[in-house]
Amino acid sequence: MATSDIKLLGASPSPYVNRVQIALNLKSIKYEFLEEKLGTKSELLLKSNPIHKKMPVLIHSGKSICESLIIIQYIDEVWTSGPPILPSDPYDGALARFWAAYLDDKWFPMLWELRTAEGEEAKVVALGWLREGLMLLEDAFAKCSKGKDYFGGDSIGYLDIAFGSFLGWLKVVEKMEELEFLDGTKTPGLVGWAERFCSHEAVKGAFPETEKLLEIAKMLQAKAKAKAQAQAQ
Amino acid sequence: MATSDIKLLGASPSPYVNRVQIALNLKSIKYEFLEEKLGTKSELLLKSNPIHKKMPVLIHSGKSICESLIIIQYIDEVWTSGPPILPSDPYDGALARFWAAYLDDKWFPMLWELRTAEGEEAKVVALGWLREGLMLLEDAFAKCSKGKDYFGGDSIGYLDIAFGSFLGWLKVVEKMEELEFLDGTKTPGLVGWAERFCSHEAVKGAFPETEKLLEIAKMLQAKAKAKAQAQAQ
Structure with a gap:
């Protein structure tokens, strides 16, 4: 083709x-x-x-x-000749879809909101919720990977892609807020997974460096603030 | 089993x-x-x-x-021995998923909001948007059904179920608001489809009668109003 x-x-x-x-x-x-x-x-x-x-x-x-x-x-x-992305087992497929939807509908929007949360209290609540979400995802990793390297098992699958695509922005928020989301004590499975995912041949270079994303995030934040101020006037 | x-x-x-x-x-x-x-x-x-x-x-x-x-x-x-629900063609599958997500994320939430919209202007805007959405779905029906009876072609498929499940509530909102969403002039394809869908053996009796849903809707609306009033005090 x-x-x-x-x-x-x-x-x-x-x-x-x-x-x-x-x-x-x-x-x-x-x-x-x-x-x-x-x-x-x-x-x-x-x-x-x-x-x-x-x-x-x-x-x-x-x-x-x-x-x-x-x-x-x-x-x-x-393109069925390449490695499969969706799990072949119906229950594994349902699990992968469930967590991908959770990430898209709940977790990532909250990560985004954290950057614009007004006030210390709102930030603490959002942060607690995000950390709780990561514990759920740590459990999901154990369940989906069945002791292997990826959510998809031996190779990168649907949920790896759905979650892994957010890792660049996760790092940006970590830098901006001076905190650590993934740590070896609470989410050891996810720490190892994130490293393997980001250094995979299919992923390397697919998303920009953290520094570049950080610049973009700061620019977007400044724009959002200016817009909010203009609306308030 | x-x-x-x-x-x-x-x-x-x-x-x-x-x-x-x-x-x-x-x-x-x-x-x-x-x-x-x-x-x-x-x-x-x-x-x-x-x-x-x-x-x-x-x-x-x-x-x-x-x-x-x-x-x-x-x-x-x-249960692969029964009639297939998801389209076998990848593009048809992508289309069905796209419109099902549109219904879940956009159209049905707006239908729900219409019932609680405050003020005439908000209602007119929501109503216009909902009608526009139905025109899009009329187009989607032509595209997906390819001249056959259902979104899924000759038999009920994924998008038929996703959309069809809302028909009971659509009728309820029509009754409560004294209006008609599906009409033979603007959405002739959907009118015929809805009739066929609701009289299908697998669908008949799956959802309650409109009158029963109407009672439930009124109860929910009264509850929501009471809650809003309590919060306002």
Whole structure:
């Protein structure tokens, strides 16, 4: 299949875009990366995802597929010759989907909110909740990995990608807030997993360095503050 | 497999529970229905879904599977001898997942909000948005059904169940607000589909009559108002 037949619309700082990049790398699929500028939306993006107007969008043979987790499943089903991403066992699949949804709907939005939490009390509450979430994910790792290297077992799977794509931003929040989320005492399984995940061939280089993300985070925070101040006036 | 090995925790007025009932009916799977009382949570529910504490939960051979759309996929993957629920084509599958997520994350929450919208202006805006959403779903129906009876083609599939489970509540809101959402001029495809869906053997009796749902809706609305008033005092 020609590379030009597979296009990915997105920007590297987006963990949702990184997910698709990692899935494509795992399957050794060559593709054209159409970089979206942060803060703007290209005409192609608006046309390809008119409902949500969000990246990533995978354009495959002229058809648009939207939403990162849906795209990962699509990639897994289309390119079956590469290593499988979704678990073959129905219960393992249900578990992986459950935790991926938990990360997307609950945990990551709360991590994002932590950066903008107003007041010490709100921050302490959010932080406690986030740490509790990581303990749940530590348990989920034991259950899903069954003593192996990844949530997916011997190789990177659906939940590895869903969670792992947030690790860059997790590090950014750790730096900004001067704290440590993953530590060897409370979440030893996740610490080892995160190291293995980030140094995997399919992942290395898929998301920007922490310093670069940190710059972007500071810029976004400044923008959000300015907007809030303008609205308050 | 013994019926006692398959248990469904839930309450009939919940469209999310209805989804699982319909999927089990489609696959001709006998199961034990453990009815949850509305407004309370049984110990079994809290134990089976400790993260979200929500129904439905399918308990299969002692293992708990949570979240309605995840349960549907699980049922489809475990009981492969029944009619398939998820599309076999990867792009069709991606489309079905996309619209199911749209319904769950956007459309149905807005329908719910309409009932509690404060002021005429907010109601008009919500109503316009909901009608626009139905036009999108009318297009999606044409695309997914390819001229056949259901989103899933010749038979009820994933998106039929995801959308169809909301039809009971859609009728309730139509009655309460004295309006019509699905009409033969703007959404002819959906009108025909809804009729076929509701009279399907696997669906009939899966959700309560509109009058019964209407009573429940009025009770919920009264409760919500009382709570809001108590908070305001």
